[in-house]
Amino acid sequence: MLTIDNLHVDAATKPILRGLSLSVRPGEVHVIMGPNGSGKSTLANVLIGHADYAIKQGSMIYQGKDLSTLSIEERALAGIFMAFQYPVSLPGVSTLHFLQTIMNQQRKSRGEDLLDAFDVINEVERVCAQVGIDPDFLQRPLNEGFSGGEKKRHEILQMLLLQPSLVILDETDSGLDIDALQTVTNCVQSSRNEQRAFIIITHYQRMLRYIEPDYVHVMYKGRIQESAGANLAERLEQDGYAWLEDKTE
Amino acid sequence: MSIQAKLINFFDAAVDYSDGEYVDNEQPLCDEHTVLLKTARQRCQQYGWPKKRAEAWRYDDCALLSDFAVQRPLQQQHDAWLLDQDLPTGPRLVWLDGVFCTDLSDVPVGVDVSDEIDWTVWEDFLSAWPKHEVFAAMGLCLQNNFSVVSLKAGTRIEKLPVYYLFTNTAKSAAVLNLSWRIHESVCCSLQEHLRVQNDESLLLLNRCYDVAQTAKFHRDILCQSACAYFALVHDWVRVKQAGEYSSMDWHGGKATVRLCQQVDLLAADAQARLHGLAHPEKSAFVQQLLSIRHLAAHTLSRQDFRSVMAYPGKYNFLGRVYVAKDAQCADAGQISRNLLLDDGGVVYAKPELEIYTDDVSCTHATTLGHVDADALRYLCSRGLNPVVALTVLKRGFCEQILSHFSSDVMRSYVQELL
Numbered sequence: 001m002l003t004i005d006n007l008h009v010d011a012a013t014k015p016i017l018r019g020l021s022l023s024v025r026p027g028e029v030h031v032i033m034g035p036n037g038s039g040k041s042t043l044a045n046v047l048i049g050h051a052d053y054a055i056k057q058g059s060m061i062y063q064g065k066d067l068s069t070l071s072i073e074e075r076a077l078a079g080i081f082m083a084f085q086y087p088v089s090l091p092g093v094s095t096l097h098f099l100q101t102i103m104n105q106q107r108k109s110r111g112e113d114l115l116d117a118f119d120v121i122n123e124v125e126r127v128c129a130q131v132g133i134d135p136d137f138l139q140r141p142l143n144e145g146f147s148g149g150e151k152k153r154h155e156i157l158q159m160l161l162l163q164p165s166l167v168i169l170d171e172t173d174s175g176l177d178i179d180a181l182q183t184v185t186n187c188v189q190s191s192r193n194e195q196r197a198f199i200i201i202t203h204y205q206r207m208l209r210y211i212e213p214d215y216v217h218v219m220y221k222g223r224i225q226e227s228a229g230a231n232l233a234e235r236l237e238q239d240g241y242a243w244l245e246d247k248t249e
Numbered sequence: 250m251s252i253q254a255k256l257i258n259f260f261d262a263a264v265d266y267s268d269g270e271y272v273d274n275e276q277p278l279c280d281e282h283t284v285l286l287k288t289a290r291q292r293c294q295q296y297g298w299p300k301k302r303a304e305a306w307r308y309d310d311c312a313l314l315s316d317f318a319v320q321r322p323l324q325q326q327h328d329a330w331l332l333d334q335d336l337p338t339g340p341r342l343v344w345l346d347g348v349f350c351t352d353l354s355d356v357p358v359g360v361d362v363s364d365e366i367d368w369t370v371w372e373d374f375l376s377a378w379p380k381h382e383v384f385a386a387m388g389l390c391l392q393n394n395f396s397v398v399s400l401k402a403g404t405r406i407e408k409l410p411v412y413y414l415f416t417n418t419a420k421s422a423a424v425l426n427l428s429w430r431i432h433e434s435v436c437c438s439l440q441e442h443l444r445v446q447n448d449e450s451l452l453l454l455n456r457c458y459d460v461a462q463t464a465k466f467h468r469d470i471l472c473q474s475a476c477a478y479f480a481l482v483h484d485w486v487r488v489k490q491a492g493e494y495s496s497m498d499w500h501g502g503k504a505t506v507r508l509c510q511q512v513d514l515l516a517a518d519a520q521a522r523l524h525g526l527a528h529p530e531k532s533a534f535v536q537q538l539l540s541i542r543h544l545a546a547h548t549l550s551r552q553d554f555r556s557v558m559a560y561p562g563k564y565n566f567l568g569r570v571y572v573a574k575d576a577q578c579a580d581a582g583q584i585s586r587n588l589l590l591d592d593g594g595v596v597y598a599k600p601e602l603e604i605y606t607d608d609v610s611c612t613h614a615t616t617l618g619h620v621d622a623d624a625l626r627y628l629c630s631r632g633l634n635p636v637v638a639l640t641v642l643k644r645g646f647c648e649q650i651l652s653h654f655s656s657d658v659m660r661s662y663v664q665e666l667l
Contacts, residue, residue: 076630084630090627
């Protein structure tokens with residue numbers, strides 16, 4: 001599904017990713033951990049097409065297409081979805097109108113009939129129950145006045161509605177209380193299937209109590225230094241990242 | 250032809266010259282009218298209206314009129330255009346070229362429309378404006394048709410459509426002098442429509458709104474035109490004890506409009522809430538001059554005016570909140586928010602506070618900028634192309650203010666425009 005090969009990326013001329021390689025197959029769950037500044041969020045942003053990052057070297061092939069040739073919206077329509085670490089507020093944009101617009105944009109790109117407001121309400125209310133969101137939120141401006149946890153739930157709500165092929169969760173677990181974390185991870189777990197892959201960026205091992213990953217990778221200084229199964233996350237929880245310094249040297 | 254020459258032509262059409270002095274074409278209505286005209290004319294002369302044919306006009310804002318070679322309104326039949334206006338059935342008030350039109354109106358119970366003139370109102374109106382503001386005086390000088398609308402005490406009208414229709418031809422002027430008297434305990438919401446038939450026509454609208462104690466009066470104002478007309482609007486609102494005045498003002502299209510509003514809060518617990526959204530198209534220019542005067546204690550005002558510059562148009566917001574010495578515990582907030590979407594768009598915004606007492610709560614602010622890049626990126630990351638994403642953000646910016654329309658029809662109409 002996704003093959004990243006020797007990716008070098010600069011942000012404002014500062015090298016962030018320095019030869020990152022990663023291969024993700026359909027149905028897999030990859031967890032990426034690493035200390036602050038190691039390039040985890042940069043990787044996520046580069047995958048969705050953030051224009052502030054310059055690809056200096058390497059390639060990203062997604063479903064046979066060179067991602068670097070696709071715009072941010074083309075990537076989204078091709079099935080790449082990122083749950084943002086800090087979702088923006090959109091004052092004045094009602095959540096329901098926003099959801100209807102993005103759902104119909106995706107349907108339009110697939111040549112499907114557009115949904116009217118009633119169809120959208122029915123579908124959204126069904127998913128709201130799954131994510132634990134009060135449907136009254138739909139009438140409010142998107143993310144405005146939402147708590148951190150509510151914003152994260154809304155990101156998951158969008159994921160469930162859009163049914164993407166590749167899901168990137170950028171520190172979705174941060175700021176969530178235990179109940180919210182469980183709800184969110186249940187949603188992720190239940191939406192796993194053989195066609196959909198996940199890249200989960202996190203600092204903590206706690207998310208992995210509910211989601212069993214296929215791979216855990218450790219990013220350090222702009223590249224993946226170590227890959228293993230879930231036991232790698234446990235080691236990081238116990239030992240931290242200091243041992244990676246020795247390994248890098 | 251220079252701007253000065255064009256303007257002199259304009260006034261040539263309205264007045265005669267005799268030995269270089271102005272003389273009315275039309276007979277004054279009465280002694281009070283003569284006094285009013287004299288005062289108005291002195292105001293104009295003092296601030297730039299030439300006394301004699303050869304003199305130059307000095308008033309800077311007349312540069313806005315530079316494309317006009319204005320002449321006196323022409324009386325013509327415009328039946329086809331009027332039919333196109335699709336006026337609603339039921340109660341409605343219609344003015345045609347500044348004159349109340351009984352044929353097209355259906356005056357509801359509790360409302361009285363007359364041509365009775367309370368000269369003190371118009372004298373006060375004239376004195377209400379800063380001395381350099383001469384366009385109100387121009388309107389009073391040019392036309393001696395006056396209308397008064399009275400809403401009887403206790404009248405409740407949920408929605409009253411009001412139409413100001415102007416059929417004056419290109420390069421001609423029309424004037425509306427209209428006084429609203431909203432009596433005690435009235436509760437009324439107007440839906441005011443300004444519709445203009447021809448490009449390059451000039452409108453001068455002078456309106457007074459007297460809101461009596463405990464009355465609640467709201468105006469939805471819809472000015473959307475494909476015509477590149479030119480309007481000079483002077484609205485003066487006086488709110489008495491525990492009276493409430495509110496408005497939602499939409500100005501879109503190609504018109505160049507100068508909107509002067511003065512709201513006087515005359516007694517305790519008087520309130521004014523004003524909202525406006527301007528969306529000038531192409532090279533249109535919307536200029537909003539807003540003055541709120543807290544003249545008594547425990548008065549409240551809120552103003553939220555916005556512009557969306559999606560074209561290389563121009564928008565000004567010059568706001569002023571004045572709190573008099575006796576207006577203790579006044580509560581005022583004024584904000585101007587402006588969204589620049591076109592590199593050729595120009596916005597100049599300046600909210601001001603002028604406070605002469607100490608126990609008050611007053612705020613003012615202005616914002617100006619492009620759309621938030623993060624918000625745009627967020628929307629694109631959900632599959633929206635940048636054009637659609639921009640539209641969503643623009644509508645969101647506007648939606649916050651459009652919610653102040655009391656009329657769902659008007660709100661939906663503007664939403665469709667956006």
